[in-house]
Amino acid sequence: MGLTRARGLKAWLKGTALKRPHYLVVAEPGRDVTRFALERVAAERGWVMAHSPAEADALITCGPLSGELAAAAEVVWQQLPGPRARVDVDSPMGVESALGHVLERLSDDDFQRRDATNRPQEQPTDSGHADMDMSDHGDMDHGGMDHGDMDMSDHGDMDMSDHGDMDHGGMDMSDHGDMDMSDHGDMDMSDHGDMDMSDHGDMDMSDHGDMDMSDHGDMDMSDHGDMDHDGMDMSDHGDMDHGGMDMSDHGGMDMSGPGGIALASGGEDRDGLEMDVLHVQLGPVLGLWPSGLVVTVTLQGDVVVDAHAHHLDEAAAPERVDARVAACERAARILALAGSRYAAAAVRLRDALQMGTEVGSADTGRQIDLDGELAGLLARVQRSRTLRWSLRGLGDLKDDQIEKAGLPAGDQGDVHDRLIASLRLAADPVAAAPTSYGHRHRAVEALPSLLIGRELAEVRLTVASLDLESRGVFPEPEHGPDAGGADAAGGAVAAEAVA
Amino acid sequence: MDVVGVSWVWAPAAVLLLMGVAAAGAAFSGALSAGATGQRPVAGLLAPAYEAARLMRQRRRVLLGADRPLWRGGGGTLLVAAVLMVGVVPLGNWTLADLGVGVVWVNAVDVLVWAAAWLLGWGANSAHALVGAHRYLAQALSYELPLMFALVAPAVAAGSLRVGDIVAAQSQLWFVVWMPASFALFCACVLAFSLWGPFSTGSGPDLAGGVLAELSGVDRLLVLAGRWALLAAGSAVAVALFLGGGAGPLLPAWAWSLLKTLLVMAALVVLARRLPLLRPDRLAEVGWLVGLPVALAQLLVVSLVVLGRS
């Protein structure tokens, strides 16, 4: 009796829980049409797009993923807390059945139980630092290790039980804890004896060689255990130049703390207040972010002090996105990042526009309505004083920066200017020319120079306001920024896709 | 009608009532969201229930390198703070803790939220969560002083820090009438210490959820519920300090308290949806150069009126 009731309650909880799943999308660059369709159908069903893997129940991938993106998707998949489901959608047609499959998987208790028990205890090298013997660290390329697809959080899903297995013995932290920091001179070297020095032997000492030893002052003292204490003049510690330290060296160095996570350290800041320096990768799996774009930033607090950008390979047969749809998507992203209430309307109109291009011009009455609605949205956004207050002066690009980055002339000004320009383009029925291709390659190359020195919020808004989607990007912009010539190429690719 | 303290036996009932008001606010917000995305508002009304069920079924995460006690402690503190806050707020004529310094209590509890928000971001050991934590703290530095001076105005007018006395002092005229600026600032600050709406940059979409980025399952549920509970508790405080508490015709006093709290909360939800995110870098100047002087000017007016009356 009690058992049945408990079972009934569980079933009811499950039924209620599955009314509003949260999902995360990883789309292959050039799969935007599929992604739009997915987002539209999911929204109609009341599903919610997740901001982070921890929030999500389902990982939905669009298109066959490969290389860096596939690896990133795998890391994200490891981070989903579960119950979890993963499906692939390769065309707008497949969306309905994919969502159905997700629900099936999420409600399949046996599958979920198996999944939970079978989840890798030994984390894949990719994401799991936990089990790693610390000695491996030296050989590992820290940069290549997915610090980034995972912006530190990647370490996330790991089972703490792994922690125990970790070769912590190799660096007995507790000893360090007891160390008197001021007493470095009389440090009892026998403590070091407790440490497994052999591990250190395996460390890549050559990195250390590159390092200025005086820099060590900035590091946690407990790291010193890794180093040759005898050789160092401790009295120098006071005079060490903290500011001049090149933080980028640390990336290559084994700065691992407990669990092998790269340590953050300080660096000189623009306001003199030293914050943690963190290396964070933005993209390729990130909400409200151009698909296929990866920007690795060095953050000090939330100010970007260094950045590198690149594009992932796009789909072999990229789906073609109309310029108005793309502009509407851009506007929707800016609005969502700014937290504006108009974001939902922009997404809805983006989907309506996309449906319109798919249906063709048969439904002219509806098209006119849509144009009116877009014009209305433009007018409301233009009138919004709070939005202007929020976005004014952000991501301000001067003419020469625009020119250098090969961005369209219309992109000058701040994020608010570009928001209005995007909405204007989306609302203008005669501007329905295909997206101009060609400039993005240069734009992505020039992107770091546009981002360095800005705060993370501004960086996100700036990136969202520029047309950096990799859809239709070609390795070499054969036709330059000339829209007409490049269109032909884009058209050819699209035709290929249809064929 | 004087506010009297009731036995602590009623504490669980107060907690239930708080959660009920919080759930009502969440449901109302869900309905508005559903309307905005073209869904049936009824589905949105149930969204908080669906979300709660989903999170109860979801597994918790164990993060490597996370400071678990601080992380989970920070998450739980939000709900605790909300409960502590309603402890001194009268429902009609009854209050749980008839504290002589109720207004200071409210202020002290709101400061707990600073710590909770930061711990939540710090404990997760994730870059985005950490930036979110710093954002919440920077935001707190911008709103705290206007909030303090907004709280002082009704206390000065009533000549007491006891919330019951402040309610009683409004029997002739609600304080909102002659200290509207304090009321407006306090309402904005309620949104702020609820870490919600335009003041949710620390858990914003540009940070992949910020302090929420690593939370799943019940941990996430606790934080989301805590935010709504803080919004409900803050609305209840606003009713007691500025809107005459349980005063009103026909209905019993407790019903007026409840009704007014629900209305204030609904108004805050509607207001919050109309505003974009107020990023801390923009908010700091507004808080210090507009909010603080306005709060002080209002306090000066109130003090002069009190002096003139005595």
Add this chain to the structure above:
Amino acid sequence: MSDLITGLVFWVLGVLAVVSGALVFRFDSMARATYALAVSFIAVGAALLLLQLDYVGLVTVLMMVMEMAVMAIYMIMFMGMNPALMPMSMVHSRRTALGISAGVFLVLAAGIVTVPWPQRRAAPAADLTASLGETIMGSKMLVMMGISPVLFATVVAAVVLAAPRTRYDRFGDDLRSAPSDPHHGGVGR
């Protein structure tokens, strides 16, 4: 009965305050140490509430939690390293510190035991907060009000002097022009 409960609560708070205070030196992370201190102060504030010094107790909690929240950030900034992940000792000059703190403790404890505390002669005031305020501030209100602006001016001056960028950096020679800041604020400058 209620005395018993009060006594019990007092001891719980007292032990919590001492233990979390001691943990400040045992923890190996900045954040934990800082918030252990905050917990210790909250326990002390709550103990003050038991003594019916409501205002003092709550202000202790308010100020200390606020201060610890901000201090945690400064600890992290000024230590110039990330103590979040890497355990580090919170103790400096252990022997000296232990000696000094043991000495201070003994002096204070001796004070508690040896000072002839006055007996209560009258009933406590109805409003302890008001009477405390009267006692502390009553006859010195004018002095206090004179000191406040001076203190405030000192704070502002210290911040101005400490700021790396002066108004000349921001405005140039013409102080009425728009400032050149890396970031625009919210009031349209």
